Amino acid sequence: MKKCSECNGKMVELKAKTPEGVEYDYFICEMCGEEIIKAEKLHAAPQKHRLMKRYNAKISKWGKGLGIKIPNELVKKYKLKDNELVTVISEKEGIKIIPA
């Protein structure tokens, strides 16, 4: 059993997910609520996170501009619909699309 470093209370193991769906384990103290995320998971999460977020999409001509075909998996995940308006943000490394 793991003990809390703050109050010596009992730590229980729980699972949680980041908003991106990456699962991680953490301990929470039943007494004071102190949280400890397992170090190895914390280290692995950003890597897993990067792998999960990579998709290949093709750019094609669409009217006078260019369009990007969003992978079906992402269409479902973000519940995107035909003709829906999204916010496109220019970032340092690329373009971010935020569903409305």
Ligand SMILES: [Zn+2]
């Ligand atoms: Zn505690």
